[in-house]
Amino acid sequence: QTIFRVLYRDLLQTKIFGLRKKISDKQEKMDLSTFSAKIKALCAFLIISVLCLVASASLMFFFTPPSDFFAYMSDPLNHRILLGFWLGFGLFFILDITFIQENFCIYMCPYCRIQSVLYDNDTLMALYNYKRGGAVYDAKGIKYSLAPKKQDINNECTNCSACVRVCPTHIDIRKGMQLECINCLECVDACASVMGKLGKPSLVVWKSSASLDNNGKVQFVRFRTIGYVVVLALVFVLLLFMGTTKESMLLDISRTAELYEARANHIVENHYIMIFNNTDSKDHEMYFEIYNTKGGNIAQSLQILQPKAPFKVKAGDKVKKIVTLRTRESLQAGHYDIIIHAFAVDEKERVFAERKTNFVYPPSDKIRD
Ligand code: SF4
Ligand code: SF4
Incomplete structure (x- = not known):
């Protein structure tokens, strides 16, 4: 999802066809008022559609080896189920990447729901360093009327909003951890570039909330991580066992x-x-x-x-x-x-x-x- 969105929005629409001015502003709407812009948008759509069909075919390869897949697709009317699955998934990918966009991550993706269950205070994630930058939202998630520097001149956040504009899911990382965050780390890079000009490290960091609160190190070895390693090891052993007992x-x-x-x-x-x-x-x-x-x-x-x-x-x-x-x-x-x-x-x-x-x-x- 993320890679295809980057390919479509950042590479094709913005960088190659220039339908948006900057990759760093994901909130910017495309200007499709001219005929040439419409043609460019169509070209971007056609290119990503082909890539989506390739991705859908690669999904089919889990079930039908590539050599068989191409042989079957040279006679599609006699392989309508495979054709239907390939085109069905392909069309869903196209719809997802071009129309549903990050709404899929925000409202539909089961992965972030599972992820949020596995999270604890020591989990690594993109976090805003409120200690250096200054609080932007109160505990109820309501934005303060004064920008951090206006609250206290020592707060480092310049309130430039570079981290907000670059966010593909349109959230403000300064509000704290949010379900919509896909951990793409675009906001970390955006703030690193802003703060870099001031000779300071990024205010958005890849840390755990506990390590940020305590100014300590990230605790990697803990009950949860040991538990996950044990479960993964068991699954791995089971897979090895199943792999060695394959039918001849x-x-x-x-x-x-x-x-x-x-x-x-x-x-x-x-x-x-x-x-x-x-x-x-x-x-x-x-x-x-x-x-x-x-x-x-x-x-x-x-x-x-x-x-x-x-x-x-x-x-x-x-x-x-x-x-x-x-x-x-x-x-x-x-x-x-x-x-x-x-x-x-x-x-x-x-x-x-x-x-x-x-x-x-x-x-x-x-x-x-
Ligand atoms: S990592 Fe930053 S830019 Fe990416 S989704 Fe999360 S808040 Fe937005
Ligand atoms: S990019 Fe950095 S300095 Fe700018 S608003 Fe975001 S956190 Fe503050």
């Missing part, structure tokens, strides 16, 4: 649109699309068997019509097969649960995967004698 093959089963096909002599066929994914480091010949689910007894009544023989799946590759199962005899009408046990012919015990599916046997009026 995956099996995906879907039914074809046609549920069953009735043949002569009460014979029925069911068709499936199965994807055999070899996640092992070696090539394997793969095949499968039909097992009964608990309490079932249909497996012995079925035979595999196609594929007739094991087939090769290269390491890291997947193979799609149209599978046909056929009854050996007449059955009661119904949906029968079955288990497809796929395996590597050369390493049956190590490389295998099981998935549940079903076999449909139609009522007698749909059966052919």
Whole structure:
């Protein structure tokens, strides 16, 4: 969110197309009164839209590898769900970056809500040094009528408002910690530049409120941080454990649109699309068997019509097969649960995967004698 907003507002709209005068003033409205300004605004919008679609595609890569993604998108009408997710997320990103803007951070972002729960007095954040700068707001958050220097000449804040103008969420850091703050630290840089001209350090600092109040150091090692480290360590160990127990093959089963096909002599066929994914480091010949689910007894009544023989799946590759199962005899009408046990012919015990599916046997009026 923050990076894309900086790209759009600061780089494209302000720096490249000059629709705003200064990056340091995020409150400034764009002047779109001329035709050329409108064209420039459109160009900025088109460029960020392309970048948003790229970001959306990279999100899709978590679920569909890039090689598959581009292959599928070259035939989009046959991959409408992926296309819908890609364009849907892309359009949301575009809407978010160009229209919702920082309102997303202020009103919608769950991250800052979670963050505020994790905060304590020792948490590092952007803070205004009220001791040097002087108080600008009272304890109820109401602004004093007098600027800090007018309250006391020794207060260092010049009341220049550089830190307020630069804030993308339009807050005044001098009011204290606020939920809207995204810790972008723009205000720290803005004040560093103002105070730097006076030979003084920034009044907005990256500190904890406790260290600011006590003029002490930030306390990094404390009950909360130790607790977070322990929880993260446990999650890391769990991830390592899950990573080492990865399946060496995956099996995906879907039914074809046609549920069953009735043949002569009460014979029925069911068709499936199965994807055999070899996640092992070696090539394997793969095949499968039909097992009964608990309490079932249909497996012995079925035979595999196609594929007739094991087939090769290269390491890291997947193979799609149209599978046909056929009854050996007449059955009661119904949906029968079955288990497809796929395996590597050369390493049956190590490389295998099981998935549940079903076999449909139609009522007698749909059966052919
Ligand atoms: S760090 Fe400063 S500029 Fe950034 S959001 Fe917070 S108050 Fe605004
Ligand atoms: S930029 Fe620094 S000096 Fe200027 S108003 Fe903000 S805190 Fe005060």
